[in-house]
Amino acid sequence: MEYDCSFLTNLELDGEVSQGHSDLENHAGDFGTREADETEPDVVVFAESTADVAAVVKAANDHGVPVTPYAAGTGLEGNATPVDRGISLDTTRMDAVREIRPDDLQIDVEAGIIGDEVNEALERYGLFFPPLPSSGAISTIGGMIATDASGQRTVKYGEVADWILELEVVLADGSVIEAGSKAAKTSSGYNLKELLIGSEGTLGIITRATLELAGRPEQIKGGRAVFPTLNNATEAISDAITSGVDVAKIELIDDQTAMLANEYADVDLPKQPMVFVEFHANHGIAEEIDFCRTIFEGHDLDRMEIASGEEMERLWQVxxxxxxxxxxxxxxxxxxxxxxxxxxxxxYPEMIAEVVTVAKEYDFFIPCFGHAGDGNLHYFVLADYDNPEEAARAREAYAELIERAIELDGTATGEHGIGIGKQKFMEQEHGTAAIDAMRAIKRALDPKGTLNPGKIIPSEGSVEDGQ
Amino acid sequence: MEYDCSFLTNLELDGEVSQGHSDLENHAGDFGTREADETEPDVVVFAESTADVAAVVKAANDHGVPVTPYAAGTGLEGNATPVDRGISLDTTRMDAVREIRPDDLQIDVEAGIIGDEVNEALERYGLFFPPLPSSGAISTIGGMIATDASGQRTVKYGEVADWILELEVVLADGSVIEAGSKAAKTSSGYNLKELLIGSEGTLGIITRATLELAGRPEQIKGGRAVFPTLNNATEAISDAITSGVDVAKIELIDDQTAMLANEYADVDLPKQPMVFVEFHANHGIAEEIDFCRTIFEGHDLDRMEIASGEEMERLWQVxxxxxxxxxxxxxxxxxxxxxxxxxxxxxYPEMIAEVVTVAKEYDFFIPCFGHAGDGNLHYFVLADYDNPEEAARAREAYAELIERAIELDGTATGEHGIGIGKQKFMEQEHGTAAIDAMRAIKRALDPKGTLNPGKIIPSEGSVEDGQ
Structure with a gap:
């Protein structure tokens, strides 16, 4: 439905209200949505301040108009795209560094700042924000927090969530709260901060964050290891993790993906499973690498190349x-x-074997790769998604792997969030009682359903079809 | 008020229902309550299973009888003591290790297990549960999770919360959910697990937990450093932390506390501030200790003694x-x-200076000490609490320090929780809007107010007096 958003003209905003065609179009999708499924908002508000966000949310809540927060649009599950028009609230202009407190290992940033810009601001202090995912060059801190993001360095440093001390958040009624504490730890009151992390803007809109920081490691080295079989590779990874090898990244690609990536990069690499590693240390990095190599050798390692600087980057390129x-x-x-x-x-080995089985069964090419140290596996079902029959079969293969992961005590999503795309797996993963609890919380904090409606929680009594 | 709990006799429980005088008395208080303030429950249920907890909670909720979960009774803020009689639900008989999965670095335990027993069960696997607080010998895993506990090793390993993967929880209507995931990370749905951690049994009762584990470090060394002034000591700690010294524990005691502890232990130590340290590593521990010593020397270190094994324990005794x-x-x-x-x-230096000022101003002896690496400070206002005038003045001094901590961007409680005792500081720390959000969540998940009523959230419209 189309909403009358004319009340926005009565608000005194620092930012801008737009109904320009390209603005509406740009806020209809993200990296994961297909154009045919996109819904344009009625209006885009480019907020410039917390006061803007609070004023828009309050007025929209009063007028019964949905507000879908939008940041860099790099989500993969439709997490920030409107399902019911209304207002797209763009936070990307709120991108300032507010304060750096090097003695506290803390930085205050506005939610719309791009990840890499945080690290650039910290460079001269010798500090960094360790859990930044690979999308750090293009996605915002607010977006990462809202989807409970993580990435390659999570195996050493944890998730983005683990480095968030305090959040400023606008709730559905327009009130502004600070959740969490600038103290390193607190046991005071309910963990609103943790509840808001990963809630994809359905419970509140994040406007500011205090991030915890670490000193940049003095030594960084990394490279790749080639194994004869996928089993060798996955067992080597599992063994390294449980033996306590201090890796900062440990990534796997299977032989199919190796072939694909070698073709693309036009390099002469074997079509074999590869494990990419990176080590961070202040001293003793050579000992740690030797420790890792010894463990890998116990799993029939073919060869392992380690370097630093540009040579390391080259080894990682694939x-x-x-x-x-x-x-x-x-x-x-x-x-x-x-x-x-x-x-x-x-x-993890079982999960990867399942990918091979499903690929054969459905006769699709399904390259897989991922943050193996956390048990996180990404895969693509390569198919002609414009052919409805083939698309349906591809989605079936895709879903079968998710169902299998949940059966293996896993989760439908390690780092992308639920959005629209993964709602249909919520019931299997969480069960009815837990989803009812989530729904009760949503109703308690957003009784009119103003904030990012249609996300995360499947509609009551219906089986969502998702993608 | 007294509640009719006769409906309990109709339930088929694996556990036991008691109205024995000593059971009622034992469940009226914790380590922090004063006998005069204690309220006995009407009945104590010693649950033996999740089914017991679910049945009791469901029936109590139907009959409008409060249920206060109780574990080892080691809380300090009345977190688990009844304010309105009803049922004390004791979980200490649910203390089994359900499963150890060394290859996943995971253990499943029932909530009532004592912390140290977890580590005993893990010994033969070379694994341990790193964030265990000092109370690990006497307090339960469920209690630690419910109060969002942490301790001396948090500076290296994080809080108990950081090592919880999945919780089995009984909600107010008796339904049983699993919150979180056995996968190392998940972005699926609302973070119910994190919301339940630290909610002190007011939103649900924890019956089982899957804990993440780590390999036991191969090298452990530690000891103490003596500084001429408190300023030297606090600045040395702050410098060590921000320089990235990898300490597993870093504890401070001021000169007053040193005197007190020396007297007690009858040892001949200087009446000077002391910093206690412990290092954990798989290799390179000597380098790390040297790194720390160099930093301490920049802050006028008097002397530093480091040892391992029993000698280390002796250095830490004070x-x-x-x-x-x-x-x-x-x-x-x-x-x-x-x-x-x-x-x-x-x-931290400012906070400690404040303790000195308040001690002078109120003319009390206020020894202070704490987990300095996290900025966590404990203190006691030594007074005759049986003298009402002196007790009131002592509590004023105590409260003034908490208010000052919040003004310094800190928190009223780093690891003990709110319970009854610290409710009066909630407003200053969180603000009205955040407390309203907490209250809305409580109502959503426990509409009849069955679970641990009177805790955490101050009563609406009243200024709680707390301790």
């Missing part, structure tokens, strides 16, 4: 190119929705 | 004895409610 390589593999095929399952590390 | 030393300092004086403020590390 891993970095995967998505592009998959997208460009065939002009007739699309990558479809990206799998993001996570299982306990001991089930 | 720190371990503090509470006993304070309790036995004078037969006429009591320690009163324990301060548990936490401030950003750069404000």
């Amino acid at each position: 891993r970095k190119d995967i998505t592009y390589a998959a997208e460009e593999h065939s002009p007739d095929l699309d990558i479809g929705p990206p799998g993001d399952v996570t299982v306990p590390i001991s089930r | 720190r371990k004895d503090i509470t006993y030393a304070a309790e036995e300092h004078s037969p006429d004086l009591d320690i009163g409610p324990p301060g548990d403020v936490t401030v950003p590390i750069s404000r």
